[in-house]
Amino acid sequence: MIVFRLGRIRTPQGPGMVLLLPFIDSFQRVDLRTRAFSVPPCKLASKDGAVLSVGADVQFRIWDPVLSVMTVKDLNTATRMTAQNAMTKALLKRSLREIQMEKLKISDQLLLEINDVTRAWGLEVDRMELAVEAVLQPPQDSPAGPSLDSTLQQLALHFLGGGMNSVAGGAPLLGPADTLEMVSEVELPAPHVGAGPSPKQPVAEGLLTALQPFLSEALVSQVGACYQFNVILPSGTQSIYFLDLTTGQGRVGHGVPDGIPDVVVDMTEEDLQALLCRELRPLGAYMSGRLKVKGDLAVAMKLEAVLRALK
The missing domain is CATH 3.30.1050.10 (SCP2 sterol-binding domain)
Structure with missing residues (x-):
């Protein structure tokens, strides 16, 4: 339990019974157990023009309850957005074959990138696993020229709902x-x-x-x-x-x-x-x-x- 006395943060209290002064103390409970959430499947464009529906499963835990309360207001939402952004940027740089063959390697890399951000929040991601739901469009290998710029494809999918x-x-x-x-x-x-x-x-x-x-x-x-x-x-x-x-x-x-x-x-x-x-x-x-x-x-x-x- 994180207790604020007249707005000043005190040393974390508990678990167990905690004495609070009415009208002077306010508190917030922090669960230190490992929790999990799923990144909903979203449409992503790979480097070679393939369109995928990719999600992820993430497990995390809070290691510093004071930082988790003081630095971020909505810890779950912030962690989910960080994981989704890191996943999008990583898959933009890889072809469909690389994503399918190196899924575990990509997951480990994403784990490190996400933890670089979330450690400042008192939170650590223990496990992240990519889940390729479906290949919505095969790679567009064009003999007439190089493949499309995948950054523009991703923005088109994000803002226009996949119309490309x-x-x-x-x-x-x-x-x-x-x-x-x-x-x-x-x-x-x-x-x-x-x-x-x-x-x-x-x-x-x-x-x-x-x-x-x-x-x-x-x-x-x-x-x-x-x-x-x-x-x-x-x-x-x-x-x-x-x-x-x-x-x-x-x-x-x-x-x-x-x-x-x-x-x-x-x-x-x-x-x-x-x-x-x-x-x-x-x-x-x-x-x-x-x-x-x-x-x-x-x-x-x-x-x-x-x-x-x-x-």
């Missing part, structure tokens, strides 16, 4: 606003050069060029990434621009960047204007399908720092 479209090569497809498409990395077309620019092309070019006065070494230090924007013009043609925040004060311009971009972003000219005018947020645009990302999603979301600089 993909293209195994070729140029990105434009879908309706309520869908989210992941595309494999493909060789990007050269910048569009025609006999004359489309009427709307100067608008997109002007919007991105207007970023140049706001670029700085501090922004380069904060973002440290190179972006390529494939902007779909109202005429249906595509124009390519770049934003390089890797050296100096950064550069922005028309065409492909000098090196390989960290992130390639596909969007319409109208959405680009809404983004730069801060009428649209990068995460909201991504979740609604108006912004399509090829590359590291976390790096793509650093565009928020660029938009803050426009203030």
Whole structure:
């Protein structure tokens, strides 16, 4: 029993009879026995594009009752969320075959990762066992190119309930606003050069060029990434621009960047204007399908720092 006297914590009392002062003492009971819970089966995407339904069984015990009361309000919920997040991150990096063949090894690794977090709460996980309920979709081995980015697949499954479209090569497809498409990395077309620019092309070019006065070494230090924007013009043609925040004060311009971009972003000219005018947020645009990302999603979301600089 953990007793608080006028708000101050006392030495743990019990088991047995404990003397409490009415209206002065408050207490909380702590069960030191080993307990267990199950992580409900959830949909996960493996490295090779397979979709799995995976759960886990976890056994834990409290070794420091004072820490368990003082550091976390809802210990069961916090432990369950920690286990589920660790399981998701670990399976994203492995193929279906590795998950099936090395299930015990993965469980042991997860046990260590979870304990690194929960020991600060006075809690220790004694056992964790993965349970692969079903393979909902086989691996997508595509000869036309590398496998899909599994991080984007996982976000699509988490936020859109498993609705996932993909293209195994070729140029990105434009879908309706309520869908989210992941595309494999493909060789990007050269910048569009025609006999004359489309009427709307100067608008997109002007919007991105207007970023140049706001670029700085501090922004380069904060973002440290190179972006390529494939902007779909109202005429249906595509124009390519770049934003390089890797050296100096950064550069922005028309065409492909000098090196390989960290992130390639596909969007319409109208959405680009809404983004730069801060009428649209990068995460909201991504979740609604108006912004399509090829590359590291976390790096793509650093565009928020660029938009803050426009203030």
